[in-house]
Structure formats: structure tokens, C-alpha cells
Amino acid sequence: xxxxxxxxPHPVLAHWGDDIMNSTFQGVVSGRGAKNSYVFDAVFKTNxxxxxxxxxxxxxxxxxxxxxxxxxxxxxxxxxxxxxxxEIGAGLIDGKVEVCSLVLASKPIDxxxxxxxxxxxxxxxxxxxxxxxxxxAHDQIIxxxxxxxxxxxxxxxxxxVQNDDExxxxxxxxxxxxxxxxxxxxxxxxxxxSLRHSKTYHSMxxxxxxxxxxxxxxxxxxxxxxxxxxxxxxxxxxxxxxDRKLREKSIxxxxxxxxxxxxxxxxxxxxxxxxxxxxxxxxxxxTEDDE
Numbered sequence: 001x002x003x004x005x006x007x008x009p010h011p012v013l014a015h016w017g018d019d020i021m022n023s024t025f026q027g028v029v030s031g032r033g034a035k036n037s038y039v040f041d042a043v044f045k046t047n048x049x050x051x052x053x054x055x056x057x058x059x060x061x062x063x064x065x066x067x068x069x070x071x072x073x074x075x076x077x078x079x080x081x082x083x084x085x086x087e088i089g090a091g092l093i094d095g096k097v098e099v100c101s102l103v104l105a106s107k108p109i110d111x112x113x114x115x116x117x118x119x120x121x122x123x124x125x126x127x128x129x130x131x132x133x134x135x136x137a138h139d140q141i142i143x144x145x146x147x148x149x150x151x152x153x154x155x156x157x158x159x160x161v162q163n164d165d166e167x168x169x170x171x172x173x174x175x176x177x178x179x180x181x182x183x184x185x186x187x188x189x190x191x192x193x194s195l196r197h198s199k200t201y202h203s204m205x206x207x208x209x210x211x212x213x214x215x216x217x218x219x220x221x222x223x224x225x226x227x228x229x230x231x232x233x234x235x236x237x238x239x240x241x242x243d244r245k246l247r248e249k250s251i252x253x254x255x256x257x258x259x260x261x262x263x264x265x266x267x268x269x270x271x272x273x274x275x276x277x278x279x280x281x282x283x284x285x286x287t288e289d290d291e
Contacts, residue, residue, distance in 0.1 A: 008132075008133060010112060010126035010127075010128055010132070011114065011118070011121060011126070012133055012134060013025050013046070013051065013103070013134065013135035013136070014135065014136040015136070015137070015138055018118055019117070019118055019121075020048065020116045020118070021117075021118055023116050024045075024046065024047055025044075025045070025051070025137055026044065026045045026046070026101075026137055026138075027043070027045075027064070027101020028101075029041070029042045029099045029101060029140055030142075031097070031142045034087070034090075036089070036090045037087050037088060037089050038088045038090065038093060038144055039086075039087050040087070040088070040099075041084075042062070042077070042079070042086070043083050044062045044082045044101065044103075044137075046103070048116060048135075049115070050113075050115055050116070051103055051114070051134060051135060054105075054109075054134070055080055055103070058106060058107070060103055060104065060105055060106055060134055061079060061080050061103070062078065062079050062080070062081070062082065062101070062102070062103060063077065063078045063102045063103070064077045064078075064086070064099060064100070065099070065100045065102065066098070066099055067097070067098045068093040068096070068098070069096070070094050070199040070200070071094055071199060071202075071278060071281075071282060072200060072281065072282045072285035073278070073281055073282075073285070075088070078104070078106075080106075089277065091203065091272070091275060091278045092277065092281065094144055094199060094202075095143070095144060095199070096141050096142075097141065097142045097143070097144050098140075099139070099140040100136070100137070100139050100140075101138075101140075102133055102135065102136055102137070103133070103134040103135035104132065104134065105130055105131060105132045105134055106130060107130055108129055108130050109127070109128040110127055111125040111126075112125060112126045112128040112134075113126070154214070154241060154245060154271055154272060155206070155210055155272070156241075157179050157180055157241050158179060158180050158181075158182055158210055158213060158214075158238075159179045160192060160209060161181060161182070161184070161189070162183070162184060162186055162189035163183035163184060163185055163186070163189070164186070168183070168185040169185050170184075170188070171185070171188065171209065171212075171213070175217060175233065175236070175238070177236070178236060178237040178238065179237065179238055180213060180217055182209060182210075192205065192209070200282065201282075203275050203278035203281075204279050206272065206279075207276060210272065210275075211269065211272065214242075214268040214271065214272065215264045215265050217242065218267060218268060221233055221239065221242070222253065222257070222260050222264065225257035226257045230253055230254050234254070242271070245271045246267070246271075249267070249270065
């Protein structure tokens with residue numbers, strides 16, 4: 001969300017107006033990629049004594065609104081301190097992320113006033129509701145670049161193709177090569193082709209195709225390990241990638257099959273960076289847009 005110059009029902013400290021004079025508000029947000037997430041550091045500064053007092057009295061707070069259009073992710077992070085950090089899962093944002101720094105009312109203020117109101121306001125006071133904007137800083141755009149992207153490595157071992165069998169329905173997998181081949185019936189593959197290039201639907205495709213395929217793969221190699229023939233798969237590239245991800249979770253199929261104690265569904269979601277969270281977030285955003 002980018003904040004454009006606009007009229008508020010009460011004076012707001014903003015770089016585009018003079019509602020509050022001789023005052024500044026700055027918010028600087030920086031981001032860095034961690035292993036499975038993005039970490040953002042926010043620093044706020046204002047020389048407006050009345051705003052500072054409201055924050056000290058817990059009547060106002062600093063906030064960062066984060067929005068990623070490509071994934072439809074939106075969230076607000078709040079703090080009463082001038083410096084704070086927050087974390088966003090690696091799968092929730094991708095590419096350009098719009099960031100807006102704000103001061104928001106944390107409680108209703110019946111008689112809001114500021115010593116630096118423009119003279120045109122005279123002795124006016126204003127009623128401010130909880131969550132109303134009191135100050136706006138310059139917008140920022142941050143490029144989300146992950147230090148380590150588990151999704152790219154894991155999803156790269158899957159190849160999605162059309163099943164040309166006229167009787168084919170739904171989907172199936174083949175694990176007999178360097179990649180896991182996911183076969184879709186012709187109607188399903190046509191639908192997949194029309195959606196795969198849209199980042200908006202990426203998480204939903206991941207959840208409906210890659211997640212069940214990975215669950216099936218995990219079940220097969222888990223069963224093979226317990227039955228003593230895991231070497232059937234160990235030379236395949238896809239196995240090496242998955243085995244490395246499992247070892248990061250202290251699951252050692254070849255040495256200790258019993259170390260795989262969680263469900264394959266839970267492990268698949270963890271390996272892929274919790275795609276269900278992103279899918280639900282995207283669907284929620286679509287619903288809100290429709291409304």
C-alpha cells in the first residue's frame with residue numbers, strides 16, 4: 001500500500017502537507033533475507049513533542065504496513081519503541097514489497113490537539129479513533145531477496161507434464177528418474193498451463209499439486225527406509241535434495257528411519273515453507289478485494 005496525498009478528517013503530520021508545521025516524521029525500514037524468512041528492521045524519528053508524548057502515554061504507536069502485490073500479502077506491524085524488528089515467512093512475499101511507516105492512534109482520543117497545528121486550525125480539537133493515522137512518512141519499496149529459498153530447490157525437482165492417456169484422471173507421480181514427474185490429466189494440465197505464470201496463483205498451485213506429490217514421495221521413501229531398501233532411491237537427484245532437507249530437520253532416513261516421527265503432510269509443509277499459510281492469505285486478500 002502506497003500512501004498518496006489525501007485529506008484526513010483531522011490534521012496529520014505528512015511530507016505532502018502543512019497540517020502540522022515545524023515538525024518532521026521519518027520512518028526507515030530495511031530488510032534482509034534469512035534462512036527461511038525476511039527480517040525487517042524499522043527505525044522511526046520525529047521531532048514533534050506532542051506525538052512523542054502520545055507514544056509515551058500509550059495513546060499512539062509506530063507502525064509499518066507491508067504489502068506485496070505479487071502474492072497479495074498484507075500486514076501491519078506495530079510497536080511503541082522507535083526501533084523494532086519483525087519477521088515475515090519466506091513464502092509470503094516475493095519481489096517488490098511496498099512499505100509505509102506511520103504513527104497510529106492506539107486509543108481513542110476525544111480532544112486531539114498539537115501545539116504545531118497550522119494557524120488555520122485555531123484552537124480546534126479533533127476526535128481520533130483507535131487506529132487512525134497521525135503521521136505518515138515517505139513510502140519505500142524493498143526488493144525481497146531470500147538468503148536461502150527452500151522452495152526453489154525443492155520445487156525444482158518436480159516436473160509437471162500432461163498425461164496423454166485418454167482415460168487419465170486427476171494426477172499421479174513417477175519417481176524413477178532424476179526428477180519426480182507429476183502427470184496431470186489433459187484438462188487439468190490445460191488449466192495448470194493457464195495459471196502457472198501468475199504469481200497470484202503460485203501458492204495455490206503449489207498447495208494443490210506439489211504438496212500432495214511431495215507427501216506421496218515422503219511416504220514412499222519413509223516406507224522404503226523402514227523396510228530396508230532405501231537404496232532404491234538414493235542415487236536419484238530428487239532424493240538427494242529431499243534427504244538434505246530432512247537432515248536439516250534431524251531426520252536421517254538411511255541411518256535411523258525411526259527419526260521420521262511427524263506426519264508426511266506436516267513435514268512437506270515445513271519443507272516447502274508453509275504454502276498453506278500463503279494460499280489462505282492470498283484467498284483472503286482476493287475475497288477482500290471482491291468485497
